[in-house]
Amino acid sequence: MKSNKPNKAGGMPSVTSTIKQVIRSQRAKENIKNLLRVNKAGGFDCPGCAWGDSSEGMLHFCENGAKAIAWESTERTVGESFFAEYSVARLRKQSDYWLEYQGRLSQPMRYNRHSDHYEPISWDEAFELIANKLNALSSVDQAEFYTSGRASNEASYLYQLFGRLFGTNNFPDCSNMCHEASGIALKKSIGVGKGTVVLDDFYEASTIFVYGQNPGTNHPRMMNSLRKAAKNGCKIVSINNLREVALEKFASPQKPLELLGNQSVDISHLYLTPKLGSDIALIRGLVKSIIEYHSEKIDNNFIMQQTQGFADYQLMVMNTDWQDIVSQTGVDIDDIHKAASVFANSKNAISTWAMGITQHKHSVDTIRELVNLHLMMGQIARKGAGLCPVRGHSNVQGNRTMGINEKPSADFLARLENYFQTPMPQNSGHNVHAALKALHSKSSKVLICLGGNIAAAAPDSEFTARALKNSEFSVQISTKLNRSHLSVENDALILPCLGRTELDEQQAGPQQITVEDTFSMVHASAGNTPPVSKSCLSETEIVAQIANKTLTNSSIDWLALKDDYSKIREFIAYTIEGFEDFNQKISVPFGFHLASSVNSLKWNTDSQKAEFNTTVLPSSAFSTDLQLISEARKEKIFTLQTMRSHDQFNTTIYGMDDRYRGIKGERKVIFMNPKDAQHLGFEESEVVEIESIWTDNITRKLDGFCVRIYDIPSSNLAGYYPELNPLIAIDSVGDQSFTPTSKSIAVIVRKSQQAQKIDVITT
Numbered sequence: 202m203k204s205n206k207p208n209k210a211g212g213m214p215s216v217t218s219t220i221k222q223v224i225r226s227q228r229a230k231e232n233i234k235n236l237l238r239v240n241k242a243g244g245f246d247c248p249g250c251a252w253g254d255s256s257e258g259m260l261h262f263c264e265n266g267a268k269a270i271a272w273e274s275t276e277r278t279v280g281e282s283f284f285a286e287y288s289v290a291r292l293r294k295q296s297d298y299w300l301e302y303q304g305r306l307s308q309p310m311r312y313n314r315h316s317d318h319y320e321p322i323s324w325d326e327a328f329e330l331i332a333n334k335l336n337a338l339s340s341v342d343q344a345e346f347y348t349s350g351r352a353s354n355e356a357s358y359l360y361q362l363f364g365r366l367f368g369t370n371n372f373p374d375c376s377n378m379c380h381e382a383s384g385i386a387l388k389k390s391i392g393v394g395k396g397t398v399v400l401d402d403f404y405e406a407s408t409i410f411v412y413g414q415n416p417g418t419n420h421p422r423m424m425n426s427l428r429k430a431a432k433n434g435c436k437i438v439s440i441n442n443l444r445e446v447a448l449e450k451f452a453s454p455q456k457p458l459e460l461l462g463n464q465s466v467d468i469s470h471l472y473l474t475p476k477l478g479s480d481i482a483l484i485r486g487l488v489k490s491i492i493e494y495h496s497e498k499i500d501n502n503f504i505m506q507q508t509q510g511f512a513d514y515q516l517m518v519m520n521t522d523w524q525d526i527v528s529q530t531g532v533d534i535d536d537i538h539k540a541a542s543v544f545a546n547s548k549n550a551i552s553t554w555a556m557g558i559t560q561h562k563h564s565v566d567t568i569r570e571l572v573n574l575h576l577m578m579g580q581i582a583r584k585g586a587g588l589c590p591v592r593g594h595s596n597v598q599g600n601r602t603m604g605i606n607e608k609p610s611a612d613f614l615a616r617l618e619n620y621f622q623t624p625m626p627q628n629s630g631h632n633v634h635a636a637l638k639a640l641h642s643k644s645s646k647v648l649i650c651l652g653g654n655i656a657a658a659a660p661d662s663e664f665t666a667r668a669l670k671n672s673e674f675s676v677q678i679s680t681k682l683n684r685s686h687l688s689v690e691n692d693a694l695i696l697p698c699l700g701r702t703e704l705d706e707q708q709a710g711p712q713q714i715t716v717e718d719t720f721s722m723v724h725a726s727a728g729n730t731p732p733v734s735k736s737c738l739s740e741t742e743i744v745a746q747i748a749n750k751t752l753t754n755s756s757i758d759w760l761a762l763k764d765d766y767s768k769i770r771e772f773i774a775y776t777i778e779g780f781e782d783f784n785q786k787i788s789v790p791f792g793f794h795l796a797s798s799v800n801s802l803k804w805n806t807d808s809q810k811a812e813f814n815t816t817v818l819p820s821s822a823f824s825t826d827l828q829l830i831s832e833a834r835k836e837k838i839f840t841l842q843t844m845r846s847h848d849q850f851n852t853t854i855y856g857m858d859d860r861y862r863g864i865k866g867e868r869k870v871i872f873m874n875p876k877d878a879q880h881l882g883f884e885e886s887e888v889v890e891i892e893s894i895w896t897d898n899i900t901r902k903l904d905g906f907c908v909r910i911y912d913i914p915s916s917n918l919a920g921y922y923p924e925l926n927p928l929i930a931i932d933s934v935g936d937q938s939f940t941p942t943s944k945s946i947a948v949i950v951r952k953s954q955q956a957q958k959i960d961v962i963t964t
């Protein structure tokens with residue numbers, strides 16, 4: 202198998218890539234200054250990911266954070282003359298990369314369906330139009346308020362307050378496609394839907410299990426923490442169906458010896474490669490192995506005092522056959538025993554996970570199985586031990602804390618009602634799945650998006666595009682042009698907003714916003730680059746202006762809130778637990794920690810104890826229906842995962858390379874095991890079509906993808922999101938979470954009928 206994969210991650214190529222991005226932004230001077238301020242006290246929060254900040258060292262950015270910053274802070278702009286030149290039909294033919302590369306949106310625009318062009322509109326007219334459209338709806342639940350995880354605490358708090366005062370809980374958000382399963386599982390098992398560790402715990406841990414995550418690309422600052430832990434003797438166990446190079450060897454770009462010499466640090470002590478969606482079986486194997494061979498290490502005191510349901514769970518584990526565990530995971534039984542022994546013999550253990558765990562049918566039960574393991578061993582609620590879902594978007598966790606939630610808790614609603622002396626809607630609202638279905642069937646009519654790119658991020662691209670086009674009116678509050686602006690047929694607005702790097706000057710002076718990272722640290726962020734255009738407004742101001750115009754009888758002075766964000770923080774301080782004295786608390790460098798009830802051994806579950814979850818091991822990554830259909834087919838059925846390349850941020854494509862996997866200049870690729878390729882008679886670079894299987898009669902097919910022979914378990918495939926999203930049926934969602942099963946799609950692969958040429962774009 203020929204491979205262009207590097208033998209380590211980080212190092213000099215990361216530095217070269219960072220410099221290239223900064224130069225390409227055409228704002229090199231500002232962006233060098235930006236990089237020196239990122240993730241520092243008094244600076245701004247990196248929009249690249251939600252990993253926590255450290256006070257160590259001089260430079261607090263990584264290669265991919267630099268890409269995100271340089272991509273946002275560019276000289277190029279998209280305004281009136283651009284939209285006069287390009288009709289929407291013409292723009293639709295462009296790639297996602299091309300669309301965003303045109304630059305920052307710099308002027309509010311309204312779609313004219315007669316000319317098929319976006320045309321300028323004034324801010325006042327835009328706000329008036331939104332108010333009129335919302336107030337003309339026959340039911341408040343015909344409006345959908347989507348949020349992407351970059352919105353600040355201030356903007357998202359105002360947004361949910363506005364939506365609820367308008368009358369609905371329809372708050373679909375990117376979490377529904379991301380860590381939803383983590384929130385649900387953790388809430389059920391331990392009473393709080395967030396992680397239980399802080400950054401310093403990583404340096405106290407004697408083992409860290411990293412499940413379904415590619416931090417070398419998606420959380421490169423986490424690599425510095427893993428590197429430091431590994432150097433201190435912590436045993437890192439990686440569990441991933443691909444051998445991600447950063448989890449094998451990493452050279453820190455911030456350590457001169459590793460940068461200039463040919464040195465690197467071995468990260469993983471053990472690396473298991475289970476088949477897609479089989480982590481629940483693998484974790485059950487770890488538990489079974491510990492019960493059978495290390496029972497003296499089980500923390501019976503913890504189980505007795507803090508938990509409930511262990512006896513039933515233990516019985517279920519003992520009744521699970523080793524044969525099922527081994528055949529489902531494809532992992533050698535000795536390797537499962539080795540990993541179990543590492544866990545059992547660890548003083549302190551942390552488990553981290555991301556999308557490789559959350560985007561499957563059985564994700565909620567998988568995460569609950571992982572919690573079972575930690576509970577059985579008492580590896581939670583103490584220093585150096587616990588659970589760490591590694592969040593994606595830089596403020597996605599904060600959004601939820603601020604109330605962006607289609608199923609708000611009764612306690613949260615009561616606090617809002619009490620403070621604002623107004624009734625709040627009590628019924629459950631729409632998540633992304635329900636919102637898209639409602640728009641598709643035209644029962645919802647208005648879509649407002651605070652950031653993001655729902656058209657490309659959501660599954661079943663054709664269904665999603667139809668849903669968005671069916672909306673009578675849509676509003677996209679965005680920084681860059683993307684596919685969501687083009688999925689329009691009726692009336693629509695693009696409202697250009699400031700980004701994280703930019704100075705946000707309001708009546709009361711320059712404003713700061715706040716965010717919450719994956720460790721529940723809340724801190725301030727303030728940009729200082731001059732805004733790309735005078736016509737861009739802050740997200741917070743846009744939301745306040747919409748609320749001001751729409752809620753004509755409101756007792757809240759919305760415009761005063763946008764003049765001075767500390768007034769919004771006062772609302773937050775009164776209505777959200779843990780935010781008392783909010784304005785004072787953020788004056789401290791790196792902010793404050795929202796303490797977890799778990800760490801004081803308080804379990805806010807039904808039983809007031811941590812709960813073991815007892816479930817029969819599912820027989821496959823798919824639903825039973827799908828399994829039957831798959832088995833009836835004569836062709837070989839694969840499980841396909843969609844993932845990120847090293848050159849993208851979600852639907853934002855920075856370039857066409859995936860350096861750590863040895864891919865250059867292409868994105869329409871399918872990674873395939875050499876034996877599977879041989880079985881199908883495929884060679885490296887074979888051009889193929891991929892068809893997904895689902896229980897409806899709709900054909901979902903993509904052509905012109907190129908096979909890359911790769912070290913991946915047999916019967917598994919991998920490729921990139923969002924190109925493969927058309928294959929994911931809208932109803933193919935995780936149990937309980939409704940998260941699209943983006944990492945377990947049943948597909949068939951055939952030689953291409955047309956042998957189209959694949960994409961090669963030089964960047």
Ligand SMILES: Nc1nc2c(c(=O)[nH]1)N[C@H]1C(S)=C(S)[C@@H](COP(=O)(O)OP(=O)(O)OC[C@H]3O[C@@H](n4cnc5c(=O)[nH]c(N)nc54)[C@H](O)[C@@H]3O)O[C@H]1N2
Nearest residue numbers: 265413414415419440477478555556557593594845850851
């Ligand atoms: N540069 C950059 N940074 C980002 C993002 C970005 O796009 N670019 N996106 C941000 C966001 S919103 C998020 S949510 C995070 C995403 O961060 P990740 O979760 O790291 O993102 P993915 O690329 O989806 O990678 C999933 C990983 O899980 C593995 N995997 C897939 N299925 C399975 C499985 O069944 N079992 C196991 N054990 N492993 C599996 C894949 O091989 C891959 O390594 O990153 C955030 N940070």
Ligand SMILES: Nc1nc2c(c(=O)[nH]1)N[C@H]1C(S)=C(S)[C@@H](COP(=O)(O)OP(=O)(O)OC[C@H]3O[C@@H](n4cnc5c(=O)[nH]c(N)nc54)[C@H](O)[C@@H]3O)O[C@H]1N2
Nearest residue numbers: 349379652653654658678679680681683843851852922943
């Ligand atoms: N098949 C498949 N689908 C997936 C995934 C997968 O792994 N596989 N991952 C899922 C995950 S984890 C996530 S989180 C979602 C992501 O879904 P989203 O959050 O909706 O998508 P993004 O690509 O992050 O959004 C990019 C757009 O956000 C806008 N933007 C950027 N910065 C700002 C800002 O500061 N303010 C505002 N207002 N707008 C801004 C820009 O216009 C840009 O085009 O996708 C999901 N979809």
Ligand SMILES: [Mo]
Nearest residue numbers: 379380593594
């Ligand atoms: Mo995400």
